[in-house]
Amino acid sequence: MPAEVHVTIRDETDIVTARQRGRELAAIHGFSKTEQTFIATAISEVARNIVAYARRGEIVLATSQDQGRPCIVVVARDEGPGIQDVEVAMRDGYSTSKGLGMGLGGAKRLMDAFDLISAVGKGTTVTMKKCVR
Amino acid sequence: MADTTFAGTDLPRRAEIEIDEQEVNRRKQFLEFRADDAEALKSLEPIAEQYADPVIEDLYRHFLSFDETGGFFRDPKVLERVKRLQREYFVRLTEGDYGADYVRNRLGIGTVHERIDLAPKWYLGAYSFYLRAVATRLLEAFGKEPQKAFSAFLSLMKLVFLDIGLAVETYIAARDRTMRKQQEAIRELSTPVLQIRDRLLLLPIIGVIDTHRARLITESLLRSIRANRARVVVMDVTGVATVDSKVAQHILQAVAAARLMGASVIVTGLSSNVAQSLVALGIDLGTLNTAGDLQGGIEDAERILGYRVVRAAETGRGPQLAERR
Amino acid sequence: MSVPVLRLGDVLIASIQAALTDRDLLQLRDDLSDQVGRFRARGVIVDVTALDVLDSSAIRTVRDLAHTTRLRGARTVVVGIQPEVAFAMVQLGLTLEGVATALDLDEGLALLRQEDA
Numbered sequence: 001m002p003a004e005v006h007v008t009i010r011d012e013t014d015i016v017t018a019r020q021r022g023r024e025l026a027a028i029h030g031f032s033k034t035e036q037t038f039i040a041t042a043i044s045e046v047a048r049n050i051v052a053y054a055r056r057g058e059i060v061l062a063t064s065q066d067q068g069r070p071c072i073v074v075v076a077r078d079e080g081p082g083i084q085d086v087e088v089a090m091r092d093g094y095s096t097s098k099g100l101g102m103g104l105g106g107a108k109r110l111m112d113a114f115d116l117i118s119a120v121g122k123g124t125t126v127t128m129k130k131c132v133r
Numbered sequence: 134m135a136d137t138t139f140a141g142t143d144l145p146r147r148a149e150i151e152i153d154e155q156e157v158n159r160r161k162q163f164l165e166f167r168a169d170d171a172e173a174l175k176s177l178e179p180i181a182e183q184y185a186d187p188v189i190e191d192l193y194r195h196f197l198s199f200d201e202t203g204g205f206f207r208d209p210k211v212l213e214r215v216k217r218l219q220r221e222y223f224v225r226l227t228e229g230d231y232g233a234d235y236v237r238n239r240l241g242i243g244t245v246h247e248r249i250d251l252a253p254k255w256y257l258g259a260y261s262f263y264l265r266a267v268a269t270r271l272l273e274a275f276g277k278e279p280q281k282a283f284s285a286f287l288s289l290m291k292l293v294f295l296d297i298g299l300a301v302e303t304y305i306a307a308r309d310r311t312m313r314k315q316q317e318a319i320r321e322l323s324t325p326v327l328q329i330r331d332r333l334l335l336l337p338i339i340g341v342i343d344t345h346r347a348r349l350i351t352e353s354l355l356r357s358i359r360a361n362r363a364r365v366v367v368m369d370v371t372g373v374a375t376v377d378s379k380v381a382q383h384i385l386q387a388v389a390a391a392r393l394m395g396a397s398v399i400v401t402g403l404s405s406n407v408a409q410s411l412v413a414l415g416i417d418l419g420t421l422n423t424a425g426d427l428q429g430g431i432e433d434a435e436r437i438l439g440y441r442v443v444r445a446a447e448t449g450r451g452p453q454l455a456e457r458r
Numbered sequence: 459m460s461v462p463v464l465r466l467g468d469v470l471i472a473s474i475q476a477a478l479t480d481r482d483l484l485q486l487r488d489d490l491s492d493q494v495g496r497f498r499a500r501g502v503i504v505d506v507t508a509l510d511v512l513d514s515s516a517i518r519t520v521r522d523l524a525h526t527t528r529l530r531g532a533r534t535v536v537v538g539i540q541p542e543v544a545f546a547m548v549q550l551g552l553t554l555e556g557v558a559t560a561l562d563l564d565e566g567l568a569l570l571r572q573e574d575a
Contacts, residue, residue, distance in 0.1 A: 012479035019511055034352050037510065037542035038549065044513035045550075103514050106550035133345065351548075355541030362561055389553040393544040395537065395560035395569075 005061040007047075009078075015047040018059040022074065025061050029070040030132050038110040039072055039130055045103040045110075046076035046126045054080020054123065064129075071131035074111075079123035086116055152299070157236050164295055166231075170288040175229040177271075177285055182224060184270045189219050191266055192259065202255050223263075226292060239296050243303030253304050260297055264290060316341065324350045326357035332364040333434050334396075337427075339372030347383035354387055358396045365437050366391055367430040371402030378414045388421060397422060397437065401430035461486045463493055469501040469570060470494065470532070471563070475508050480515055487523040494530040501570040502527040505563055507538030517552045524557040533573060535559065537566035 005025060007018040019040040026036040043059060050057035057078030064071045083089045090104050104126075108114035111128040118124040161167075193216060197203040206212045222242065225235070246256055268286050275282035324346075327335045336354055340346075357363065370376060370384065388398040399422045403411075411418060424430035435442065461482065464471040470493055472486060490502055504520065506512065512520070524534040535558045539547070547553060560566040 012481060016479065019513075023510070032352075034348070034542045034545055037540075037546050040511045041513050041546040041550070044511055044516075048513060048515055106514055106552075109549045109551075110546060348545075351545060352541070355544055359541055359561065362565075364561075364565075386548045390541075390544040390548040393539045393547055393553060393559050394541065395562075395565055 003062065007059045007061070008056070009047050009050045009059055009076075010056045012051060015044055015051060018047045018061075019043040022059075022061055022072070025063065026072055029063055029072065031070075031072070031130075032133075035130065035132070039074070042107040042110040042128055042130075043074055043076075045107040046074070046128070049103055049124075049126075050076060050078045050080070054078035057123075066131045069131045069133075071112075071129055074126075074128045076126040076128075077123070078125075082120040082122055082124055083116070083118040084120060086118055090116070152236055152240065154233050157233060160295060160298065161231075164291045166288075166291040166295065170291055171229055171231055173285050173288040174227050174292060177289075178224070178227040178229075180270070180274045181227040184267075184274075185220050185223050188263070188266045188270065189216055189223060192219065192262055195262055196259070199255075202251070202259075205249065205251065226289065231292065231295070236299060239299045240303055243300035244307070246300070247304050247307045253301060256300060257297065260293060264293060324353060326353055328357075328361050328363070329367075329431070330435065330438065330440060332362060332438055333431075334358065334361060334363045334366045335431070336366055336368045337372065338368065338370050341374045342380045342383055344379075344383070347380075347387070351383070351387040351390055355390055355394060358391060358394050363396050365434040366396055366398045367424075367427065367434050368398050368400050369402045369427045369430065370400060371404075371427065373402075376403065376407040376411065378411070378416055381411050381414075381416045381418070385416075385418070385421065399424055399430045399433050401425070401427050461489070463489060465493075465497055465499075466567075468497070468499050469503060469567065470497065470499045471503045471505065473505040473508070473563075478509075478516070480519060483516060483519040483523070487519065487526055490523065491526050491530055494527050494532045499532045502532045502534040503563060503566040503570070504534065504536045505538045505566075506536060506543075507540070507562065509543065510540065512539075512543050512547060514550050514552055517547060517550070517554065521552075521554050521557055524554070533558065533570055535566040535569055538562050 005021050007014060007021055009015065009018060022043040023036045023040040026039045031039065043061075047059055050059075057076065057080065060075040060077070062073045062075070064073055090108065104116065107126075107128060111130045113127075113129040115127045116124065117127075193206065193212065195202075197206060206215060225238070264286075267289060268282075271282040271286050272279060275285070324336065324338055327337075329335045334354075334357055336350070338350060342350070354366065354368075358366065368384070368387070373380065376384075384400060388400070391398045401424045403423060422433075424433050432442075461472050461474055461478070463486075464473070470490060472490060474483075474486070478486075490504075493499065494502060502524075504523065506520070509516075520536060524536060527534045536554060537560045539559065558569065560569050
């Protein structure tokens with residue numbers, strides 16, 4: 001298993017690939033089955049946002065340590081239209097295209113740490129982290 | 134008080150708390166312990182060397198005359214060792230350089246006393262004994278200059294109070310640590326999921342529910358639902374220390390997750406106070422199935438599953454469960 | 459990838475076997491809706507046992523699917539949600555409200571029979 005896993009996100013099948021890679025990485029690093037599912041689901045959410053809003057982008061999976069506990073870091077990057085109001089976008093029930101828009105808020109709850117940086121017209125980067133309990 | 138009476142180590146064990154230079158300086162400012170105090174103490178070093186042994190002899194005579202403190206020094210070998218360490222402690226008071234190393238040393242000593250379970254009251258009493266013993270000696274030493282003796286004594290008192298502050302903190306830190314461990318133990322109390330009838334599980338939750346434990350409980354509940362093919366779960370929260378909005382959210386989440394797996398949950402043991410405060414907090418409990426107490430919850434569950442409990446006398450046979458369907 | 463739909467009496471059973479894309483799930487929705495009418499089905503079971511992830515979009519699609527077949531006249535039960543998936547769904551705040559659920563295929567069928575009676 002390389003130190004970092006890159007998955008290019010262009011369409012829906014890439015979403016499945018990204019979350020499967022995330023689950024594999026989590027399993028190797030000793031995350032429980034529930035945690036693996038949480039990580040895979042969160043990856044699915046952010047990858048889906050790339051497909052829905054930016055058309056293409058990338059998911060990078062990496063591992064780190066926090067006080068001796070293995071952690072997984074997920075970075076989702078795109079050069080899409082960006083998010084106008086991050087606070088509103090994080091709120092459950094908001095979406096500019098379709099659906100319930102619960103993706104980002106939900107992903108945040110599934111992970112330990114969640115950070116979103118977005119610039120209108122330039123793109124969005126979501127960084128999420130979860131450590132073994 | 135540098136008596137390491139317990140294990141065979143002569144050196145004070147490492148302290149649990151760390152205090153940085155800045156904090157030490159702040160404390161000294163508050164005590165008004167200044168450079169001239171350090172100087173004054175340092176100038177007492179020859180006197181301290183001279184009086185160390187008699188003062189320490191007096192101190193241990195005093196210790197030994199009380200059961201509560203004497204008990205620590207029954208072994209003559211131990212007594213010799215602690216006297217030696219006590220002497221080091223005493224002399225260190227007048228060696229100057231009261232910086233980070235000094236503080237670390239003092240914290241270590243406090244930690245040792247906490248470990249051997251010497252109550253702070255005896256510890257503080259010993260300080261009082263020390264100060265009085267030294268005061269008398271200082272007056273003697275300075276002879277016709279009692280003013281100087283008094284000034285030196287005030288410097289010493291500032292330093293001793295710095296020491297006392299550090300010692301008391303090691304006791305408090307130890308107490309905090311114990312409390313944290315106990316809380317951790319309560320949190321980690323395993324939550325059994327019990328099958329009490331075919332397709333019926335009982336989940337009695339006791340103790341403190343925080344996010345981590347709520348997750349563990351929910352995980353084990355969901356696994357048990359699948360393993361036992363449960364259709365109804367009675368979740369009893371009588372033993373939950375506090376049910377606030379956060380805990381209520383955890384309960385609602387567990388209930389919702391169980392439903393996704395096809396199991397209905399009946400929550401029992403929400404006290405009247407808890408019920409009122411949850412309503413006041415505006416938590417939507419509309420979807421929650423509840424019963425007043427555990428018995429009622431199990432009865433409801435049995436009804437859903439089609440069980441009828443029949444008394445032995447009514448049937449002429451032993452106790453049994455009659456299944457309606 | 460299309461999802462095969464089995465017919466058992468007046469019940470349609472769709473067992474979702476692999477990690478599906480949204481497009482597949484939408485296709486399934488259309489197929490089921492169509493077949494409910496064609497076979498005059500009284501019940502539909504959507505078996506998601508094999509799914510190890512259901513994200514918000516997939517959950518929404520499953521929910522819409524269940525509501526659609528219900529409106530077409532068939533009781534719809536989603537069965538086989540894995541413990542970990544159920545937990546993640548709750549974290550997402552998406553709990554398939556208004557959709558019947560059961561532990562597995564057997565339980566789903568039992569539920570449909572019970573409601574027929």
